[in-house]
Amino acid sequence: MTPAELAETVLAAARGAFAAHGLDAAVLPTTTSVERPRNRDHGDYASNLALQVAKKVGANPRELAGWIAEQLGAATGVASVDIAGPGFLNIRLSAAAAGELARVVVDAGERYGHSDTLTGQRLNLEFVSANPTGPVHIGAVRWAAVGDALARLLRATGAQVGTEYYFNDAGSQINRFARSLYAAATGAEIPPDGYHGEYIAEIAADVVTRNPGVLDKPADDALEIFRVDGVTLMFDEIKTSLVEFGVHFDRYFNEKDLHDAGELTAAVQRLREQGAIYERDGATWLRTSEHGDDKDRPLIKSDGEWTYFAADCAYYLDKRQRGFDKVVIMLGADHHGYIGRMRAMAACFGDDPDQTLEILIGQMVNLVSDGAPVRMSKRAGTVVLLSDLVSAVGVDAARFSLAWYSVDSQIDLDLDAWAKRSQDNPVFYVQYAHARIASLGRNAAELGIGRGADFDAALLSTPREGDLLKALGEFPAVVAGAAELREPHRVARYLHALAGTYHRFYDACRILPQGDEKPTDLTVARLWLVEATRIVLANGLHLLGVSAPERM
CATH class of the missing domain: 1.10.730.10 (Isoleucyl-tRNA Synthetase; Domain 1)
Structure with a gap:
């Protein structure tokens, strides 16, 4: 007998007791549960159902528990039922009923543990989403492990899940990335706001190999080549490292596609129809402060350029229009400020953010070895990489260790401990x-x-x-x-x-x-x-x- 089957047996016994004593069975819940007592002497399982419903029917909880126990004691597989405290049911199963669980598990095989508890939910789960300006770093690795595990769990409980990686291939950081590659290729000094690390020189060399004569072109033309090919090469590396880590996405979504398809304009139009848009100082603003944000947010600057938030709006709308009931986004510890504005944005579209948007924030991960912080990766220049973690402990230990901790806790991952056999x-x-x-x-x-x-x-x-x-x-x-x-x-x-x-x-x-x-x-x-x-x-x-x- 499984715990779920026992819980249903308890509920059936309660219905029988209510009928026998003329009580209103409408107060009984449609489902209940049983728990394992901490003390083995208290039985195999315990139920507090009598305590939950006694007041609703004007009965003494302990007396009601006794009535339920009479019915439950006659059920197949139940060896005994004792009343404890104010009305707890302590239940012991017969050895045969308990042992039958082994057959249930073996017969179910790979399906054991799966359920339909989330059936009917259609979720879009976005995680990692690191910009293609460098290899996957340790902060994103935590989301890779946890996000992929969460997708598996959601599917195992009946939800329809689309996993998605959103990468920003448009904007100022991509331009800085291109300038950094161009500088590395020409032997010039990397701009102060540029990207550093050995990977910049590696990718710059690959771009030159793929495009003979690129350095002889005018600077603007060369920069465009370094931008396009550099992003492609960097993102190919990111995808490869994630696949090697066992993480596969259903879709990789380019921010640039939102711009090219006119989805930012369409999103603003939808928001305008909702009465959530106004103009001020030559810019276009969204009334997010009316929905709990600390201030209104610009969508189009006074110079006509789109803001990053405009792309966030368009991307949210794109997901909802693809039929997802809820948009789940996993973000790093430095994104707490996004929660209020994103929820307000969903409300501006006419959605209930409690139903259609969920933002999970993951805390920092620090790696330590011999009691000291792990040295930064030479290849990245400033951060510890996915490859560093995998090289130190292996894929299995890396994934298990990152899933071992609650995501709302900062962790110091001891590489020596997780590498031990x-x-x-x-x-x-x-x-x-x-x-x-x-x-x-x-x-x-x-x-x-x-x-x-x-x-x-x-x-x-x-x-x-x-x-x-x-x-x-x-x-x-x-x-x-x-x-x-x-x-x-x-x-x-x-x-x-x-x-x-x-x-x-x-x-x-x-x-x-x-x-x-x-x-x-x-x-x-x-x-x-x-x-x-x-x-x-x-x-x-x-x-x-x-x-x-x-x-x-």
Whole structure:
């Protein structure tokens, strides 16, 4: 019996109790949940349903809990129900009902943990979106790991998700990038506001190789070539590094396309129709202050140039017109000020920002080694790169470590700790549990022992087996919660706890026969249980974009 099935059984028992005592069943919720008690002596699961509804029907909570317990105690798979405190239901399952969860997990396979909790939601998830003026740096890497994991979680819970990378290939920073490349190619000094690092010289040399004679052209013509080809080369490198990190986007969106397609003009027209536009001092302004922003925002400057915010407006409208119900944007710690203006902008379009816009802010990531900050990358000149992190700890550890922490917390990532092949390294600890199970399966096969088509679930009755079954039962709720709350770290922390539960089970419960012993029904039942554990570990690691190795 899964926790979800038990919760439905509790609700059915409540309906029966209400009917038997003439109470109004309309006050009962359509769904409920059960929780694992901290103290194992309090049972397998607990419910506070009686406490939730007793006041609504004028009943004593503890008395109502007793009525529900009478109904629940007769349900298949429930061994006993006790009343605790003011009206909590402490429930114990029969060993057979608890053990059946192993069959549920194995039968579901890769689908175990998936649900339809977010079915019907169509979300556009934008993350990373670093400008193509340099390689992917450590701040963007955090969003690469967390954003990709979040997309996987949202899809696993039924949402339709379009992942998107928005890159700014128009504007002043691109012009500075082009001037920096041109200076590097001609041996001139990089402009004070330009970009530095070895990658500038590398890309400049590539542009020259692709365009023989470019340095003989007039400066303006040469700059345009360095701008176009430089951005292309830089962005190709960015995309390659992300793919190598296991991150794939459904769409790469160019800001320049918004300009070329006239979408900025169309957005301003839509806002004008909403009565949200006015003219002042020769500029065009959006009335964002009427919707909680600290001031109104210009869309078109007095010289006729578009502002960056105008492109933000057009891009938001473009996403909404593509049919996305909600626009989810993941931004760095220096973008807190964007929240108010973006929400106000959505309201200016006539949308409810609580329903159509969600902005997630990620905090800073610092890398440390030997207790000291990691030296800046020579290639980038000023920042630590994705490649630096991957070189230090590998893709799996990099992704798991960045997903390990809540995104609203600043982290100091200890490269030495995350590179260790020891139980102190969370990703190693989890992957080792999976590899240990895979090794056990190979050993079983060598002994000619298989799981077969069936097993006696009632044999999984020891406390360590019960702990493992309960942990496996939590996985769907963990996935649903991580998706709903946008917190992939819940999955990483769950996997670490599950690995610990498995290791303790393995140490206490012998699985394969030794010496001349023959396999028993208990051997088969435990093979089902460990396979269920392997599936959950693999499914959880997949949701984080981390591999589940069979050998370590």
